[in-house]
Amino acid sequence: MADIGGRSMRASKPNVVHIFPGQGNFPLTPLRRAVASSGVLHRCVWDVFTEADPVGAKRGIPVLRKALLGTRQLSGRDLAAMPPGTAQLALFGVSAAIHRALCELSLAPDAVVGVSFGEIAALCAAGSLSVPDGARAALAVADFLPDRGRMTVLNTTDVRTQELLHLAGATNVAIACRNSPTETVISGPLDDLAVVEALARQHGVNATRINLPVLCHHPSLTAEARGLSEALHRLKFTAPKIPMYSAVAQRRNTAQDDLAQSIADCLIKPLSLPTTLAALPPTALVAEVGTGGALARSVRTILPAATVCSPVAEEGFPWHDMPALWSPSDVSTDQKRGWRM
Template identity: 45%
Template sequence: MTSAPRLRADRAGTVHLFPGQGDFGLGPLLRALSTTPSLRRALGEVFEEVDQVAPELGVLPIGPRLTAATAPSARDLAAEMPGTLQLAQFGVSLAVHRALEEDGLVAGRFVAVSFGEIPALTAADSCSIGDGARLAGRLGQLLTSHGGGMTLLGAGPFEARRLLAQAGPEAVRTVLACVNHAGETVISGPLPDLEAAERCAGARGVAAQRLRLPFMSHHPGLAEEAAAFEQYARLLRLEPPRRPVFSAVAGRLHGAGTDLPKALGSCLVKAFSLPTVLPSGLGGAALAVEMGTGSALAGAVRAVAPGVRALAPLAEGPWPAPAATWLPARVPAQQAARSSGGRPGTVAGRPGTADARSVGGEQPVASAGTPAGGSTAVPAGASAAMPVGGRACAPADASVAARAGLPVEAAARAVRPARAATAGGRVSEAPRMPDPRTTRSHRPPSTSTGRTS
């Protein structure tokens, strides 16, 4: 059995990697829970708050099920109401981050890929856990309501663009969504166009693997959903992060001048290239640690920046052994409360939550056959994948959609009742999501992107 590494982590040289969707399964988490007390504690703390928000989204509580004797799989959660799997991934990523910091791997900065911006910004104290959960669930609903798909190609960006051009008018709506590394890209589009591109790839001997996602992402066709997500985010309280958060989609750090709702919305429509942004995102770090249950983003770091040691504790193990000598001094509770503005979701005295300063798409995959870039990374056939098939609509508050300033047709689509197919083929309808400004547990929205004390 491999012994747990005792890494003498230097905070300034350590980066936490927050992956996008796709490379997410529950098996690695469940195996680690029984042997990692810090992870079990962090999971309980985080999901205690996430599950308070779940009913607003029509989602069943998740936390107790993750620690039950017969825990669900990611596939089980994906078959539930849209947004369920995103809530689970959000909570798990945040719990892994907290547990690793408790055990000594405190990060000087975060690198976030698409969906990963939401838990990264939450970890950087830009919003409460409750508001982070709202963002994660709402994003899942909006993406699922549109449909489409994504495919991993065993081709670099030049070859991928040439292939799309050769596929002709049948694939005209398929776009290059992200570049994982020099030999791997992800394309995204409506299903008929995506299938045409896949046929063209097969005819030319290019490996093509459909990702098990019931939606496309990093696609200009999601402009209406991006606008709706941006406007929804403006109803929540988002503040400048207290630790640097580097957005792979934006290609820069989020800071005091960043319009965070706009940045989050842009993750739905903007393509990105990991080889282009990762070197600056890592900022000279010596150690990069993945905050998910997979290893796709850590693999991308190895491919793009081989001089950086990349770890995926849950997927590859072992979990780093706690070492009190690495831990920074605990911050007094009163100081932590002042530093965090007394916001819910901040744990006084937790390393990194009170004394940081800071900066925040969909996930890339690094190894062949495992996606590394864009919105998702689990290929069809993987046990952790979301089912491909019927479109489910997102429950939404009509007033929220109206405030998004969308065309009547788009607003109507955004608020039509959510329907999710169950295992038995029955369809259930989710309750409408209340306006977060009137939710009792929600903080009043801020009209400024500047920090308020």
């Protein structure tokens, strides 16, 4: 690091990208730890849900700003026991709050990426949706998510996954997501999914069922996608004010795009992170704007030269010194290990 006049001069700030995860990885314990570490994040969670909670109240959903920030540790099981749509509203609001906190702390994005359900919060971050309408969109998605199937992660390529589906004769199982060159998600009816999982393990491929009691990214959901599109078209969308990339569309959104339909397409179309992220600067600073770290792991695989972090998931994240992210020699090896490796 250069030194001028006795003062350490930090490296230039790279392009910053906020990437918004879908529903498959939403632990709440990291959020509890992060809001205790960052007063700004705590306030942003409170502020976002002050806007979103009145929307949820019309569905009988409890006041989430109090539930998420209260003295009792909330769990995913607690959310599942609450009225339908609670988990979706919580994930949307938490992602929007993390984004807002990072912006206040000098880590505003030059671009955003929405991954499946994460498109809603990404559109809010890009200025295309208000928080209340984002909350309405999240609840609309919950209304049209069917529980007649599940999703499974296979630790293999999409080509090998297609071969396994063919061997299993699983015509009702579809490739849902390409998370990385060596991680693929499949979706389908429970019985058919179980057959593919067993066959994958027989061929040395790890198969992990996603803890999400719904079917998504499946071509059979055309009626649900149509209903969701109609519901979303009642909301007010505007063109993104910063570059917004959709992992389902696998490209940057434009002013001509039907953004409501783009969200609805998440029910029926597969997504590809490698294709989508290929459009980003290879040395960008990419922050996962959620509570888990699975998406950040995929980004590290796809963009090995990027600086990748998951602020809420990673202990030791420098909430009070964001420039440490792009000037890592300023911080200890232990700190780096938490949010850079």
